[in-house]
Amino acid sequence: MADLQPTPGHTATGSIAFRQVGGIVQVTGTVRGLPPRTEHGFHIHALGDCGDDGMAAGGHFDPQSLRHGRFGDPGVHAGELPSLHADSTGTATFSIESRAISLGSGPTGVIGRALVVHRDRDDFRTQPAGDSGPRIACAVIEPR
Template sequence: MRKLNLLTATATALTLAACGAMTSAPSGPSAFAMLSPTTGNATTGQVRFAPSGGDKVVVSGEVRGLKPNAEHGFHVHEKGDCSSGDGMSAGGHFNPAGAPHGRHGGARHHAGDLPSLKADAAGVARFRFESRSIGIGGGPADIVGKGLIVHRDPDDYTTQPTGNAGPRLACAVIARG
């Protein structure tokens, strides 16, 4: 009988822990992007967008084929179109509020202005950051169906409207997932 009570108590504790983990997990839709190189480039990657309580979105991923030990502009663009070889079919930066270009997290910036990627010595950028500028699954800042671009150069955060980040190395369409 004592073993049965111990097993029942253990099963109950595991069930409650699982329920607690399920209720504390982020709710709402997530999104992803599979970056493909533009013509003449080798940059690829995967990016995940996940809700993180309230109005935050966690952006995480890995991008390969970058210039080693360099920064690269990283932006959500207005069109989910990667059909042109140079990535220009994705349009300009996603900017539903009509704000000036600026630093992600700064007082004023495009919704699509994300932090520059920092490649390691092997040309790989691994990243994870939170954004309050973008949304998933509704509202004016919804990024689903928009383009995601990795640029050759770092974003200077001041040149209007692009940040002077140079040519587009990779492009993706952000999809729900």
């Protein structure tokens, strides 16, 4: 689980669940408190620390030294997640499956890493992080 908390000056919160089924990790959740009808970069970051307005989480989780890009494209960071799309109430709900991460202790394991919502949309090409702006919510992924 990851319980997103807003960074100072922001209002985004949410609850994200991670569940491993074989070689697939299912990631589902809801993020609230986003500006209505906006798009936001959403990534797993390398470090499990949300201090310093989320900057202590480090860069994107990238155990294989790959490029930044769109979730699901071949050869991109393991920490890529689809962008969040807020509806008219500022709520984004999503459900995805990833083979790039795991809940184990191996190199693709995400337990203890940070989950970050960014203020802006991800352009999917600027390296190494997609130019998605400041971090507006952060959580450490923890077992429950």
